[in-house]
Amino acid sequence: MAGYSEAKPAKVLAANDFVVGENVEVWSNSRNKWLPAVVHGVYLQATTTEGFDVPPGSVKVLSEAGVKWVLADSVAVVLRKVALEESFPSKEAKGAPGPSARLCKNNCGRAVQPGLTRGLKPYDTCCKRCAQSPGSNEHDENCGGRHPDRSPSVPSLDLQQSLRSELEAMLKEPAALEEIVKGAFARSGKPIERLSWEELREPLEALLQPFGVHLGVKDRFLEHLCQTHGQDEDGLMDRKGILVLCKTVLQDRYRSWFPEILPVSTANFVKQNRRPLEELYTMGKKLGEGSFGTVYEVDHKLSGERRVCKKIWKTKSDMTSQQILQEIGNMAMLDHPNVIKVFEYFDEPNFVSQIMEPCYGGELQDKVNVLRKTGKAPYDEAFVCDVMKQTLRALAFMHKKPFLHKDLKPQNIMLVDQDSSSIKVIDFGLAELFNPQQKFANFIGGTRLYMAPEVFRQQMTIKTDIWSAGVILYNLMTGDFPFLAQWPPPKGKDEAWWEEQTILKIKNEQPVRNPSLNKWSAQCNDLLLRMLDKDDALRPDATQCLEHPWFSGYSEIPPTLSVGVLQCVESYARMSELRKVTVFCKCLPRGSTSRATGSQGGRPVAGPDSSVFQGIFLLLAHQYEVQKSALVELRALFTHFDVRNQGCLSAQDLKGVLVKSGMGGVAAERVCHALDRRRDGQITWTEFTAAAMWYVVCRNNKAIDAAFATFDSDQDGRVTAKDLQMVLADVRGQEAWRKQMPHMFEEMEKQEISSLRRTARDTVRGFVQLFKKEATKYANLDQFRQYLQQNMDFRAGDALYAVT
Template identity: 30%
Template sequence: MGACSGKSGGDKQQAMSKEQKQLAVNKFEVGPNIFVNLKQGDITDTYIINKILGEGSYGQVRLVQHKKTGQQRAMKQIQKKKILKEQEDAMFSEVALLKDMDHQNIVKLFELYQDSQNYYLVTEYLNGGELLDKLTKLSTFNERTAAEYMKQVLSALSYCHAQNIIHRDMKPSNIMLASPDPKSPVKVIDFGTAKKQLSGESQTQVIGTPLYIAPEVIDKNYTEKCDIWSCGVILYQILTGKFPFDVKVQSLQQLFNNIKSGKYNFNSKEFTSLSFEAQALIKSMLSLDPKKRPAASEILNDPWIKEKAKEDKISLDVMNDLGKFHNESNMRAAILQLIAGEMMTNEEKDQLNQTFQSMDKNKDGQLSKEELIQAYTQVFNDELKAKHLVDDIFTQIDQNNSGKISYTEFLVASSKQNTILSKTKIDQAFKMFDKDGNGQISKQELQDIMCGVDIDNAQWGQIIAQCDKNGDGIIQYDEFANMLLQTAKK
């Protein structure tokens, strides 16, 4: 079994705790989740703790810097003595959901630590601020800007809903910008109240932020369509500066009555000055009957989004690189996914993101064989040739045999080799594995970073052997680099 300790401690096999086993997978399937589990030890061995970004009743959020790579991240510190058992359960539920999520508009979870006093959640550092704050500071704001941001939010929700996950607390403060850059992507955050539901199952727990809560949530009988309602309120607020219902109330019950009334302010000057398409979309998202609300995937094809938001264009260059990708081992694929997920910049991903989203016709955040065949048929004008190529692509890229290509799998396969495998990125990746800094990677260090996997010693030996060419049981830098730089393109 793999152990998750804060420090490397030789090759002694350590047993996983109950919490670690719950978060781990029991076979080596390549995916971002193999790098996340509950780690024991002193987080300051790995991170330099910097300024406070925010404080709450549970603890603090701080800016931290990875000692080996220099990367800045956000660390949420949760004091064990200040949280109730149900709050602790909610934290582990959030981790379990986030570690498996793979979408460009959802905050990325990197690590989870604990010591005797605290839990520490380490995520990507989003320093662009809240979306609503950004919009209020813009000198010029129009429907095109709103559509571009809402498209990204709905793309994240479409992915979640395809995974049967309801966010349940969509509100402006949970929509962040990755950076201050004007082209910065949006990231949906805070999955602490999110719920994975069985298909067709209704939820009954009243949860969420009152101003954005859906009528059916108040009535304790709801599905993922509650997220659409919340986004309808957000879109109304973004475009008009107001709420669609009266919020000047004396009690929470009065606010809930206003929300459940079905009578919303669609006659104000601010609302009627919007385009017909914007008004129609907001009205549909705020339908009192959840069944009449469009799904997130349907809104992404709505006339307002199609007309106002930037169109995602397929890059022939990206598709050409995708078709040439070749991989020899799942160890190499795992390291490439680590690099793509944690080290590539938003600028390096931009064109890849556009191609991915353009090919993702059903908007579930993954690429099926049918979607790839459709895209390559348009390129070749030859469906048979497209089918043969797509079969080859899936053999090389679909590392977890899910029958679909995930976002990170796509990034790995479609990136230019000199981008994803620059010397800087290879050096950073090696340093992340080489925890004690002695210039080589032991089996224990490999287990420490791939701590989301619960497999036996024999399987770990097989994984190391993919990289350990001289058979000494240790991975040297040259072996590590040579494995990554082996012919990646056919």
């Protein structure tokens, strides 16, 4: 067992050395490293559980790779304890962890914070204060990830109430605004009349207090605002001027918190690359070959990413070139962690080459084949439950569009790793997107043994996929099919007879009561029968299937939305404020009212480049992966907080989670506003990961350089507004994108000039003038890097609380 000898524990461990719930490490062959895991079962005596015969001395563990059964002869080399130092203080100490929790590196004896840092690495300290003052025995409220009961620093938020809507109402209705202003001035003890600019600070603070923010205006600029909005000869502002000033302040806050979001779709990132395939990718070993093409392992030269290239023969395939491209388009539309991701394609003379993410665990069919041949499944019920949960989550997402797969079967479900229960749904060649008025699929397709009864009536709906998933569940339970005519056919009968008889069984008979079904739980069998209900009106949809109690019986350990990830998404949402000139951060010349108010005709306007910046990070999140362990944890978070089982996060639900973490109501709404790029109240997988991983990705020069190359399609070393628009602009917002693009280059100009002045203040003036003329036309690689790598502000680590 190569790879184990160096890490083998000094003591030879056996099953009786472990306890249920203990944190351990398990060796993964496919990943060639130790993975954190939790003990789910210890079996010292031979027993039968979940329908399987378990030999004595076995241990069942759960890691990011899925469920793993470790038999007695492998325990000593496959499992190991989490190392603890004998010098740690007594476990009776406050905040002390359990017997095998990971402990703070500063030897304080407390458990580390759960989840990921903003750099997407596991925490190694218990809290921020301990990290800053090692050995001082000082700890903050968030120590060990605990979420103590405390009074909120801002007024409590009714999650059904939108502070954004309240703010919009104030700006729209003069009477509502005046009423709110009256209340703010009353709370500060000031009248709404004849006040100097010094006296206005406290009422303005009171005006913004319900939104959980401070005014933050410099004295000189507050004076300028008062002068702009009119003062009497004695320097005092009257009631009318005060109301106008209050509206200006609220308009600016609205503009800052909720800038215009230009639509971006990850489907738009999947394009034909017109450069030669071998110029961009290093071809690796052949992974497989079929009648219509070959699959290769490839390395993306610029980013270093390992991917897969599926080369499809145009002449040998039973699909036309147009159909092959349609399949790529279908995959591009489905942004979900359990749907295979396609990056780009190459349309060559003899091939269409698709570049996709790799899956090294083989087809789910391989697992079924082992059961069929040996009579013993190479998995347990927890594995089956996890696979079905992921499959149904993918279907829930697809069906919401509504998008019908039509050919769901074990051959079209890939395992991510050999040791993993993580899956990806593949093969969308027959898939169909329904239009709003469409009731049934326009054309029939699929694989006979997985077809539902209504297929033969030419009435395919999303419930057809549920039937196919039910057949897959039957495959996993028995190694056989629920509806299958005699094969080979009896004497005198041919394959046409077999097909006809199989169709009759699907339409009219109940599933075969295979003896192997008795090895599985009653709840598993109950869900199976519901999914194979011949009446598609009674058959549950994917979301209803996921509500079945079978899944709650195998609930995974809840992941933690950590302080680090919360810091990232909150900072990501504030990019629009941090990257623009607002009424609160510049002291403008007198008379520049339009710039000071940040408005046009009394209406809020958008920040200049937040959509461009966030759109670039959406591309980076789609194209490039962070560490696999971090990606697994982000995927667990995404699915855990998808409480509606829709395959995406509800913005309303996420808002509630963020408020629970200690964010104010407006801050939580800002995050949801920034993440929801399609303005539909739903946050997709890539929208979520873009916010969580931007801090890591923006420090990865290889990823940034590869993104630059994606925009620089003509390879001239420059990215223009047109280049950016071609990749980022959604069809619905072409004109809005065209207007926004110049702002990004203005921002790059400011960054470049600032950098140059720091290094050569006295010699740069001439170059700056030249650059100002050119910067609005293009950005080179250095400017592009600098733009993405600007230092960002993060909320303090002890101001937020981990959420499970």
